[in-house]
Amino acid sequence: MNILLWLSYKGTRYAGFQVQPNGVTVCAVVQDAMQDLFGARPDVKGCSRTDAGVHARRFALNFHWETRIPCEKLPAALNARLPMDIRVVAAQRVPEDFHARYAAHAKTYHYRMRCARVDDPFDLDTCARVPGPLDLAAMQAAAAGFVGRHDFTALCAAGSSAAAHGDTVRTVTGCTVARDGEVLTLSVTADGYLYHMVRILAGTVLQAGQGKLDPAQVPAILASRDRRRAGPTMPARGLFLWEVCYPGLENPGV
Structure with missing residues (x-):
């Protein structure tokens, strides 16, 4: 059967989600837990390839496996085998052709910035x-x-495979900034993203807040398709994959 897992993880210690040879990744650690539980290592399909140091409040992955363990008991069984910075929040059975990446209707990212003279030791990462x-x-x-x-070519870092193929058009349905004390949170919802797009968008919005960029320049920046016109790429540590939307499927609340 095809099983969808919802994860929450702190990406500080990991070289991103996707398995790679040089570094411990979230995917590899989850598969290690599956190996211990199932006695084999299922192939998993993640909803996104989060970079090193990026976090996820809700991350979706699916895998095909026959198991006698009820879906509702899988989170506890896997969490007993996972480090505390990776948690399985929920599990559910999905249609056989469901793919966590391709079935996603929209994804929401949050970028958190602390406007302060001194770092807060409790949210450094x-x-x-x-x-x-x-x-x-x-x-x-x-x-x-x-x-x-x-x-969104102007908000795309070098090395993007999508940009190399000319696939750079995306639809952003929501982009807001809210402030809570010293912390500002940028929230972006779109049907897809380019390499480092949200981190560059955050850097551009920050420059507007610092008076270095007129907000009215944004359309011209996008039209230029010139990465040099946009703001800096913000550090990975402030970025969270916050929510993934699948039509017809219940999403565990964030």
Whole structure:
């Protein structure tokens, strides 16, 4: 049967989700736990390839396996074999042709920034400290400029396979900035993303907040398709895959 697992993980110790030869990855650790539980190593399909240091509040993966363990008991069974910075939140059976990556209708990412003179020791690896003061209204105006269907080449890092094939158009349905004390959270929802797109978008929005960029420039930045026109790539530690939407499937609350 085809099983969908919902994960939550802190990516600080990992070289991203996808298995790779040089570094411990979230996928490899999850498969290690499956090997211990099932006696074999199922092939898994993840919803995304999060980079080193990036976190996930809700990450989806699916795998095909025949097991007598009821789906509702799989989280506890796997969590007993996983490190505490990776948790299985829920498990459910899905149609045989379901694929965690290709079935995703939309994904939401959050990027967290702390506007403070001093780092907070409690969120050093889950939040990027940025210099202030920041103009929240300007950041919100810049963020709104990214909503819509655009060519996001200007927000794509070098080395993108999608860009190499000319596949750079994405639809952003939501892009907002909210502030809670010293912490600002950028929330982006889209049907897909380019390499480092959210981190570059966060750097561009930050520049608007610092007065280094007029929010009205965003359409011209996108139209230029020039990476040099956008802001810096923000550190991975502030980025979270927050939610993945599958039509017709229940998503465990975040």
